[in-house]
Amino acid sequence: MIFTEAIFFVFLAAVFTAYWLLKNHREWQLRLLLVASTIFYGWWDWRFLLLIGTVILISWITAQQVSKRQENAPSRRAWLIFGITSSLAILGVFKYFNFFADSSIAMLQAIGLTPSAGAVHILLPVGISFYIFQAVSYIVDTARGDLKAENRLSRVALYIAFFPQLVAGPIVRAASFFPQMDRIKPLNRGLVAAGLRAFLLGFAYKAGIADNLAQFVDPVFGSALVPNDADLTVWSNGALVGASLAFAGQIYFDFVGYSLMAIGVARWFGFYIPKNFDYPYASTNIADFWRRWHISLSSWLRDYLYIPLGGNRSGKVKTYRNLMITMVLGGLWHGAAWTFVAWGALHGLALAMHRALFVGKSRRLPAILALIATQLFVLLAWVPFRAESFGDTIIAWSAFVGLRTGGPETLPWIVWAVPILIILDAALGHSRLRRLARSSLIRRPIIFWGGLGVLTATLFALYPLEAQPFVYFQF
Amino acid sequence: MYTILLALSCLALIGAHFLRLPNKSSFIGNVLSFSAALLLTTIGIRAITNASGVGRATQFDAFVNRAALIAENSDAPLIVFSGASFSRNAIDDDRLTYILREKGYPHQAINISLEAASLVERKMYLDALIARSSRAPDIMMLEVAQITDTRPTFIFNNSKFSSRAINQFNVEGVLWSTAGLLEDGCSGLVDCAKESVFLGAHGLVNVFNLGLVSQGKTLSHEAPQMSYDGALEAKETIDGTDRQHGLTTQNLVSPRAAHNWARSLRAIQHRDILAAGTSKVGYYFPPVISPGARAYVADICAGELADYTCIAPTDPALLAKLDADVWLDREHLLDDGAAVYVAWLADQLIASGILDEAAPQQEGAQK
Numbered sequence: 001m002i003f004t005e006a007i008f009f010v011f012l013a014a015v016f017t018a019y020w021l022l023k024n025h026r027e028w029q030l031r032l033l034l035v036a037s038t039i040f041y042g043w044w045d046w047r048f049l050l051l052i053g054t055v056i057l058i059s060w061i062t063a064q065q066v067s068k069r070q071e072n073a074p075s076r077r078a079w080l081i082f083g084i085t086s087s088l089a090i091l092g093v094f095k096y097f098n099f100f101a102d103s104s105i106a107m108l109q110a111i112g113l114t115p116s117a118g119a120v121h122i123l124l125p126v127g128i129s130f131y132i133f134q135a136v137s138y139i140v141d142t143a144r145g146d147l148k149a150e151n152r153l154s155r156v157a158l159y160i161a162f163f164p165q166l167v168a169g170p171i172v173r174a175a176s177f178f179p180q181m182d183r184i185k186p187l188n189r190g191l192v193a194a195g196l197r198a199f200l201l202g203f204a205y206k207a208g209i210a211d212n213l214a215q216f217v218d219p220v221f222g223s224a225l226v227p228n229d230a231d232l233t234v235w236s237n238g239a240l241v242g243a244s245l246a247f248a249g250q251i252y253f254d255f256v257g258y259s260l261m262a263i264g265v266a267r268w269f270g271f272y273i274p275k276n277f278d279y280p281y282a283s284t285n286i287a288d289f290w291r292r293w294h295i296s297l298s299s300w301l302r303d304y305l306y307i308p309l310g311g312n313r314s315g316k317v318k319t320y321r322n323l324m325i326t327m328v329l330g331g332l333w334h335g336a337a338w339t340f341v342a343w344g345a346l347h348g349l350a351l352a353m354h355r356a357l358f359v360g361k362s363r364r365l366p367a368i369l370a371l372i373a374t375q376l377f378v379l380l381a382w383v384p385f386r387a388e389s390f391g392d393t394i395i396a397w398s399a400f401v402g403l404r405t406g407g408p409e410t411l412p413w414i415v416w417a418v419p420i421l422i423i424l425d426a427a428l429g430h431s432r433l434r435r436l437a438r439s440s441l442i443r444r445p446i447i448f449w450g451g452l453g454v455l456t457a458t459l460f461a462l463y464p465l466e467a468q469p470f471v472y473f474q475f
Numbered sequence: 476m477y478t479i480l481l482a483l484s485c486l487a488l489i490g491a492h493f494l495r496l497p498n499k500s501s502f503i504g505n506v507l508s509f510s511a512a513l514l515l516t517t518i519g520i521r522a523i524t525n526a527s528g529v530g531r532a533t534q535f536d537a538f539v540n541r542a543a544l545i546a547e548n549s550d551a552p553l554i555v556f557s558g559a560s561f562s563r564n565a566i567d568d569d570r571l572t573y574i575l576r577e578k579g580y581p582h583q584a585i586n587i588s589l590e591a592a593s594l595v596e597r598k599m600y601l602d603a604l605i606a607r608s609s610r611a612p613d614i615m616m617l618e619v620a621q622i623t624d625t626r627p628t629f630i631f632n633n634s635k636f637s638s639r640a641i642n643q644f645n646v647e648g649v650l651w652s653t654a655g656l657l658e659d660g661c662s663g664l665v666d667c668a669k670e671s672v673f674l675g676a677h678g679l680v681n682v683f684n685l686g687l688v689s690q691g692k693t694l695s696h697e698a699p700q701m702s703y704d705g706a707l708e709a710k711e712t713i714d715g716t717d718r719q720h721g722l723t724t725q726n727l728v729s730p731r732a733a734h735n736w737a738r739s740l741r742a743i744q745h746r747d748i749l750a751a752g753t754s755k756v757g758y759y760f761p762p763v764i765s766p767g768a769r770a771y772v773a774d775i776c777a778g779e780l781a782d783y784t785c786i787a788p789t790d791p792a793l794l795a796k797l798d799a800d801v802w803l804d805r806e807h808l809l810d811d812g813a814a815v816y817v818a819w820l821a822d823q824l825i826a827s828g829i830l831d832e833a834a835p836q837q838e839g840a841q842k
Binding site: 189192193196197200201203204205208209211212412413414417420421424425428429433436437438442443444445446447448449450451452453454455456457458459460461462463464465 | 477480481483484485486487488489490491492493494495496497498499500501504505506508509510511512513514515516517520636680683684685686687688689690
């Protein structure tokens with residue numbers, strides 16, 4: 001069930017109505033959300049429910065056991081290790097088994113051995129990376145004493161499986177979510193308006209823009225939907241650069257779109273989920289980029305990986321090492337392929353270089369130059385993220401600098417207009433224009449309802465009749 | 476096309492960023508503002524896409540573009556055949572052109588038939604052909620078939636929410652099809668309810684331009700393609716006795732007219748085609764094994780279409796030649812069968828005189 005599909009709207013309407021009919025029965029409201037989340041996730045494949053159920057049980061039991069024990073008790077540490085490693089082991093098996101098995105076989109073949117390849121291929125459960133990270137953060141926060149272990153299994157289950165952000169984030173912290181389960185919010189105009197604004201903007205990003213950009217990216221970089229797509233050599237240099245540009249736009253509008261829709265849907269049920277993006281393509285250095293891109297993941301990596309590794313407290317070399325480890329693992333989190341590892345490593349390297357050259361120093365690049373350099377790096381780094389192999393990555397990078405003879409296939413001119421959409425989006429998000437949106441003129445009923453009519457008609461025309469899954473579902 | 480896509484994307488971005496729920500407002504005023512803006516924008520988008528020749532591309536566009544290309548590059552009188560799968564498998568237009576020229580007629584035959592094409596859809600694409608072509612076809616031959624005369628929503632058996640299914644149910648298409656459904660176009664409450672719901676849903680998708688720009692293409696850029704689909708191998712085994720029985724059974728002709736909606740639609744189409752510059756319009760139906768389906772066309776030819784050239788496949792000599800392994804299935808011919816039919820059809824066209832006359836056909840005056 002994808003947020004842009006008709007069936008989701010039917011589901012949402014039913015759950016919304018039932019939820020607010022139960023407005024005087026908080027526990028029933030929460031149970032309803034849990035049932036709805038179960039249906040939502042089981043819609044993909046009912047077998048996934050067994051897996052998420054296991055993750056929920058592990059988190060609940062671990063948190064209970066950890067909180068019962070004294071801080072220095074060895075059994076407490078044992079429970080903590082059990083909880084974290086078993087959660088990560090589930091992620092490892094379901095997400096990375098095929099990757100490591102294939103990589104091992106390739107390595108053995110490279111040294112002349114011919115291993116008998118098993119035919120085991122494990123299905124990747126949608127959203128597993130997101131809910132495992134939520135489960136781990138719950139266990140760790142409980143162990144750190146930042147959070148009281150929740151006795152009710154159903155509440156832990158709802159925290160991990162809450163359907164608006166279950167399959168592609170944002171990764172919500174337990175400390176922020178649990179108190180909201182006890183907080184009763186009335187259904188009012190403000191709640192509906194906030195949800196509608198976020199959902200509509202997200203829908204415009206996803207259905208109006210991202211899905212339309214996919215048609216220029218998939219034929220070049222490959223997609224399960226496009227057969228015979230693997231050969232990049234048929235594309236001209238311009239097409240490869242254009243497709244990279246289109247992908248930069250696609251992944252941004254797709255993921256921001258999903259996050260906003262998740263935030264909007266959660267608001268309609270009275271839950272607040274913090275924003276996940278803050279116009280990252282307006283950032284003027286790579287550290288700034290990571291403060292604005294997939295904020296819930298970057299802060300998770302910071303709090304549960306970078307800082308426990310030592311962060312920046314143990315000297316320069318260890319700081320760079322920690323940055324590299326964090327970003328390489330962050331890359332691997334995105335997908336079980338060496339190209340994702342390379343993407344993470346590139347960002348780790350860029351963060352380390354930025355730290356070495358600029359942090360704590362007085363030197364600064366002119367803002368426009370810093371913006372261009374940062375975004376050019378981000379664009380180039382998207383290539384291995386999207387390409388299916390290192391070979392494809394090299395071909396596409398070569399196209400950027402004209403180091404290859406281009407093929408005959410070209411892309412339409414509109415791919416060069418992607419920066420217009422990104423700049424327009426950033427401009428519209430600028431605080432001055434946002435203030436304008438709050439002006440009394442904009443808030444006149446005729447402007448709102450008329451504007452909604454125009455937007456609806458526009459989104460109808462842009463709506464992809466064959467709904468495309470969100471890019472981040474695969475992560 | 477891409478300019479429209481970019482412009483609408485920008486519009487969506489701006490609109491979505493600026494919407495802020497007002498504090499107080501009247502319900503009726505809100506509904507009116509929303510509806511008016513929705514309607515005007517929808518109409519505006521459709522006007523822009525129409526003016527730019529952008530739409531949901533189907534195989535029909537490829538056929539129409541081929542016909543337009545032939546019309547542009549040839550001085551020969553054009554005779555266009557429009558039908559459903561019966562015609563797609565039966566009218567080998569290159570072979571028909573060759574036969575006609577051997578017999579001294581310079582006509583160029585063009586087939587633009589597609590499976591499950593309803594009367595409404597065919598009308599739409601004949602209009603498109605006239606609009607996209609540098610000259611109107613000289614003669615148009617329109618297929619008459621029981622199934623398309625009685626089942627206006629037959630496309631739903633073939634596909635739902637495809638570009639073809641959405642395309643044909645514009646306001647005009649919905650009205651014609653609703654009239655058809657009300658006139659025995661479906662059987663039983665469940666079937667009628669199902670067809671009506673699908674018709675309504677397709678109509679809404681069409682009217683509100685759902686996916687029109689995201690999936691739209693410049694229709695005149697679709698690569699030209701030949702419609703005739705000469706199949707070489709049978710899809711189903713047909714019992715010889717059964718086939719012979721079907722082909723030799725001849726029903727008595729009792730002149731009649733199709734249901735009102737189909738008759739009216741045909742009459743309007745006939746008038747419009749002549750008004751667009753086509754000299755003559757005729758009717759036909761390729762052979763099928765079912766005597767009932769052949770008889771239906773013979774009855775219509777003798778009744779509703781008695782004033783026009785109307786070629787029903789009831790000639791025993793033709794049917795005798797088709798009593799062989801020339802059938803793809805009970806309703807469609809293999810390439811060998813098409814060769815037999817086309818040779819016969821050429822003779823029928825010549826005999827009818829439809830190829831001879833240069834003067835425009837007057838409404839109801841020529842046969």
